[in-house]
Every structure is written in C-alpha cells, then in structure tokens.
Amino acid sequence: MRICASAAEAVAGIEDGSTVLIGGFGMAGMPVALIDALIEQGASDLTVVSNNAGNGDTGLAALLAQGRVRKMICSFPRQHDSWVFDGLYRAGKIELELVPQGNLAERMRAAGAGIGAFFTPTGVGTPLAEGKETREIDGRTYVLEYPIRGDVALVGAHRADRMGNLVYRKTARNFGPVMATAAATTIAQVSRVVETGDLDPEAVVTPSIYVDRVVAV
Amino acid sequence: MSLSKDEMAARVAADIPDGSFVNLGIGQPTLVADHLTSGSGVVLHTENGLLNMGPAAVGDAIDPDLTNAGKQPVTERPGSSYFSSADSFAMMRGGHLDVCVLGAFQVSASGDIANWHTGEPDAIPAVGGAMDLAIGAKRVFVMMTLFAKDGTPKLVPSCSYPLTGVGCVDRVYTDVAVFQVGAGGVQVLDTFGITFDELAERLDVSLRPA
Numbered sequence: 001m002r003i004c005a006s007a008a009e010a011v012a013g014i015e016d017g018s019t020v021l022i023g024g025f026g027m028a029g030m031p032v033a034l035i036d037a038l039i040e041q042g043a044s045d046l047t048v049v050s051n052n053a054g055n056g057d058t059g060l061a062a063l064l065a066q067g068r069v070r071k072m073i074c075s076f077p078r079q080h081d082s083w084v085f086d087g088l089y090r091a092g093k094i095e096l097e098l099v100p101q102g103n104l105a106e107r108m109r110a111a112g113a114g115i116g117a118f119f120t121p122t123g124v125g126t127p128l129a130e131g132k133e134t135r136e137i138d139g140r141t142y143v144l145e146y147p148i149r150g151d152v153a154l155v156g157a158h159r160a161d162r163m164g165n166l167v168y169r170k171t172a173r174n175f176g177p178v179m180a181t182a183a184a185t186t187i188a189q190v191s192r193v194v195e196t197g198d199l200d201p202e203a204v205v206t207p208s209i210y211v212d213r214v215v216a217v
Numbered sequence: 218m219s220l221s222k223d224e225m226a227a228r229v230a231a232d233i234p235d236g237s238f239v240n241l242g243i244g245q246p247t248l249v250a251d252h253l254t255s256g257s258g259v260v261l262h263t264e265n266g267l268l269n270m271g272p273a274a275v276g277d278a279i280d281p282d283l284t285n286a287g288k289q290p291v292t293e294r295p296g297s298s299y300f301s302s303a304d305s306f307a308m309m310r311g312g313h314l315d316v317c318v319l320g321a322f323q324v325s326a327s328g329d330i331a332n333w334h335t336g337e338p339d340a341i342p343a344v345g346g347a348m349d350l351a352i353g354a355k356r357v358f359v360m361m362t363l364f365a366k367d368g369t370p371k372l373v374p375s376c377s378y379p380l381t382g383v384g385c386v387d388r389v390y391t392d393v394a395v396f397q398v399g400a401g402g403v404q405v406l407d408t409f410g411i412t413f414d415e416l417a418e419r420l421d422v423s424l425r426p427a
Contacts, residue, residue, distance in 0.1 A: 025265040025302070026288035028281060051302070078343035079288075089341055098342050101264065102306030102349035109303045121352045122310060125383035127334075128344065170299055171265045172282040177301040205301075 001164040002213050003193055007037035010187050010215040014043045014152050021108065021150035021179040022050040022060055026079070029172035031156035031189040032059040033217040038154070044068045049108070049148055051101060051175055053077035053085035064088060073148065075101035100128060103145050105178050111147035112181025112210075120145055150183030157206065160190045161197070164211030165204045173205065180210040187213045218410040219392040227252040228407075229318055229360055229390045237315035238262055240350055243287040246318035246360050262314060264346040266305045269297035286346065306346065309353035317354035319347065321361045321386075323376040326422040328386040328399040330359060331378035344381070351382030363391035370420050372396060372403070396424075 004010040011034055014020070020038070024030030039062060046069050053072050054061030061084040063069060072094055077085050088094040099107070100122050110118055119142035123129040133144040155176040158169035166188055168176055180186045188206075193216045220228065222245055230252035233239060240262045241249050250272065253259045261270040263285045270285060271292035279290040300308075308314060321332040330351055333344045351357055361371055372389060388406075389396040394416055395407040404425045405413055417424050 026284065028265070028284050028288070076343040076345040078341040082341075086341055090339060096342075098344055100344050100348040101302070101346040102310055102353075105302040105306050106310075120310065122349045124352070125329075126348060126380045128348065168299070170280065170282040170293070171263070171267050171284055173299055173301055174265050175302045178303040 001208060001211060003162060004213050004215040007033045007189065007215050007217060008040060010034060010189070010213045011037045011041050011154075014038060014041060016043055017045045018043060018151040019047040019049065019149070021153040021175075021183050022048055023153070023155040023174065023176040023179050024059070025051050025171065025174040026055055027059065029156045029168070029174050029176055030059045031154045033215070034154040034187060034189045035059050035063050039063055039066055039068070045070050047071040047073065049073040049104070049150060051075055051104065052079060053082055055079060055081045057084065061085070064094070067093070069094060071095040071097065073097040073099060073104070075099055075104050098128060104148070105175065107145055107148040108150075108175075108178045108182040111149040112178065115147065117144055117146045119143065148182065150179065151185065153179040153183035153186040155180055155186065155188050157188050157190045159199065160188055160193050160211070160214045161195065161199045162193060163196050164188070164208035164214055165199050166190070166206035166211060167199060167203055168205055177206050180206045185212045186210055187215070189215055189217055192216055220409050222248060223251075225360055225390055225392060228395065229358055232358070232388070233257070233259060233316055235259065238268070238313065240264065240309070240314055240317040240354065242317065242319040242347070242350065243345075244320045246320060247285075247287065249318055249360070262305075262308065263291070264302075264305050264309070264350075266300050266302060267293065267297060268300075269294045306349050309346070309349045312353060312355060314354040316356045316358060317350045318358045318360055319350060321359045321371065322378045323371050323373050324359050324361070324386050324389050324398060325373055325375050326398055326403045328384045329376050330357070330381045330386050331376040332381050334379045336379050347381050351385045356387045357385050359386050359389045361389070361391060363393050364419075372398075372420055372422060374422055
C-alpha cells in the first residue's frame with residue numbers, strides 16, 4: 001500500500017490494453033481526478049467496466065472522448081447526458097457489452113471472491129442470455145455467468161487511513177467496494193487520508209488488503 | 218374517466234401493503250412515492266445502494282453523493298442504510314424485496330415484460346437493474362398506459378420487443394384498467410371510464426372479469 005502524492009503518481013504504469021474497473025453511479029462515486037490523470041498518462045486500447053458510459057464531458061466521458069477506450073462493459077450507457085458515448089457507438093468506434101446491473105456487480109464479486117462462475121436467474125429468456133449455458137435448479141432456470149476481473153480498479157471513496165482501509169459516503173459507495181476486490185491493482189481517490197487507527201474498524205467498508213494505492217484530492 | 222399519471226400512481230400505492238420493502242423504477246413509477254402515507258411503514262430501496270430513501274432533495278439538502286437510481290438528488294430517512302451495488306442486487310435477486318414497480322413498453326398475458334430496448338437499429342440499449350428487479354422482487358407491478366400513442370395495445374399475447382423477464386409480472390396498472398396477469402391468464406380487477414366489453418374488444422388477449 002502506497003500513499004501517493006499525486007493522481008499522476010497513483011495511475012503510473014497502467015498499460016495499453018488494460019481492463020480498468022471505474023467506480024461510480026453516474027457522477028456519484030466517480031474518481032474523476034484518477035480518470036483525468038489516466039487521460040494525461042496516455043494508456044489506450046482500454047476495456048472499461050463501469051455502470052454507466054460517462055456523463056457530460058468530464059470523468060469517464062472525457063476518457064471516451066479521447067478515443068482511449070476500445071470496449072465498454074456497462075449496464076446503462078444511454079442517459080440524457082451520454083452524448084460522448086452515443087456518438088462513438090453510433091459511429092461504430094466503440095464496442096459495447098451490455099450487462100444487467102446485478103450481473104455486473106456479481107461478476108466482479110465473483111472475480112474478487114475466487115468464484116469460477118455462477119448461475120443467476122437474471123436475464124433468463126432475454127437477448128442478454130442468448131448463447132449462454134443454462135441449468136434448471138430446483139425447478140427454476142438459471143444462466144451461467146463468468147467473473148469480470150480488472151487489471152486496475154479506480155474507485156472514489158470518502159476517507160482512507162494510511163494502511164488503505166476505506167470508508168465511503170452515502171450512495172457514492174455503489175460499485176467501489178466490489179471493484180476494489182476484483183482488480184490486480186486497486187487505486188483509490190479519497191477526500192482525506194487520516195492516521196492509521198482513526199477509522200473505526202467496525203465502520204471500514206473496504207479492508208486495506210484490497211487497496212494498493214491511495215491519493216487524497 | 219381514465220386515470221391521470223398521478224391517479225395511476227395513487228392506485229398502485231393503495232395496493233402496496235404496509236411495511237413492505239419496495240423498489241420504484243425510474244420514470245413514472247417514481248410518482249408512487251408521493252402517495253405512500255408516512256404511517257404505512259413502507260421502506261423504499263434504491264438500486265444504487267440505499268434503503269429507506271426519502272423524498273427528492275431541494276435547496277441545501279442536495280448532496281451529489283446522495284442520489285436515486287435516476288441520478289436525481291434525494292434524501293435519507295431515519296433508519297436508512299447504505300450498501301454496495303453487490304449487496305443491493307443480492308437484496309433483489311435474493312427475493313428480499315416485497316414489491317417493485319416498473320414501467321414497460323409491453324406486458325404479455327403470461328406476465329412477460331419488455332421495458333429495456335425498442336430493438337430499433339440505431340437505439341442504444343440500456344438495461345440497468347430492470348432484469349434483476351423483474352426476476353427478483355416477490356411481486357412485480359407494472360405501471361403504464363394501456364395503449365401506445367398510435368392506439369396499439371401494450372398488454373399483448375406475446376411481447377414483440379426484446380424481453381426483460383419471463384413470466385414475472387403480477388399486476389398491470391394502466392390509465393383505464395388494472396389487470397392480474399400470469400400463468401392463470403388475464404383478469405380485469407378494475408376499470409376506469411371503459412367497460413369490460415370495450416376492453417375485450419380492443420385487446421388481443423382473453424379476459425376474465427374480477
């Protein structure tokens with residue numbers, strides 16, 4: 001675990017072709033400073049996993065606008081302010097894997113928890129389950145889904161301590177905790193780093209074992 | 218007289234048992250919250266990780282870290298809790314929600330729902346939590362107008378739009394009637410400004426009276 005002096009230091013070394021998990025539900029919980037630093041850093045040909053596909057012209061939308069993302073894996077790309085993604089998609093410049101939101105979360109949970117695959121009832125009988133293995137268990141049909149593993153996770157949290165324990169704020173928590181478990185390297189953007197021992201252990205949401213780098217912005 | 222959107226929302230709210238854990242889908246179903254009385258003990262769940270959501274936030278109460286599934290600023294009520302997306306969808310998929318209310322393009326007589334994609338070539342598909350809600354909540358209520366703008370019925374023998382879930386809808390609340398749907402076929406529970414015979418005439422599904 002390393003406390004970084006800058007967002008640029010925090011995102012150093014992210015390679016071309018990486019799968020990057022990016023937290024946030026819309027702008028709530030989106031690690032905008034880390035994404036801005038990733039734009040500066042220059043990695044391209046990325047696969048980005050995030051619930052949405054960018055809002056307005058900042059954060060994830062700015063990364064997409066730079067042409068750095070080859071493929072989006074998300075549940076809800078279409079929003080009133082998703083014009084950057086919409087334009088790329090309609091021009092055939094970005095690939096989309098649409099995943100029901102619960103499957104998106106659970107596939108990352110599975111990656112972080114060492115689960116090889118799982119059967120879920122979500123999506124059965126719909127186009128999003130086409131071609132996938134199904135099984136009837138106790139009279140109900142389930143579809144087989146595989147983990148989504150990240151090379152890097154960029155998450156926005158509220159506070160970290162110097163060991164990397166994280167707490168979140170309100171609904172900005174969303175995908176942060178599950179993404180933190182599912183990537184080889186987890187990088188957290190927080191509003192403040194506090195001394196070790198200053199976070200109530202009962203209130204820690206992401207334990208330090210999952211966190212590799214922290215930057216306060 | 219057919220019902221306004223607000224009256225439809227009130228009709229849905231009246232059928233939600235006190236003390237239920239409820240998820241209201243984005244769009245029209247959100248209006249249902251305005252008709253739940255404070256004494257009902259209904260707890261609202263929002264998929265982005267909050268139980269016991271309060272009304273929309275205004276003025277100084279607006280907090281960018283506190284939004285609903287439609288990304289609108291909301292408030293928390295006393296006794297609320299926050300959790301991650303993985304936990305939020307475990308609540309749904311695990312059958313812990315009593316009721317969800319969804320909008321729809323079409324519902325079939327057997328309770329299939331289509332509400333995420335028109336299937337048009339240049340449409341950008343977006344599913345969000347709709348598929349998880351449809352299969353996860355103990356009871357799924359749909360709130361929609363019964364006829365599209367061109368007069369085509371939206372309660373159909375089988376959906377022509379891509380499905381969200383199979384056989385999962387229990388009730389359909391519309392501007393002119395309330396229906397029970399599912400394996401047992403379609404029963405008309407209530408009508409507003411239309412007769413049973415007129416409904417039977419305009420719909421392509423067989424109807425049973427209440």
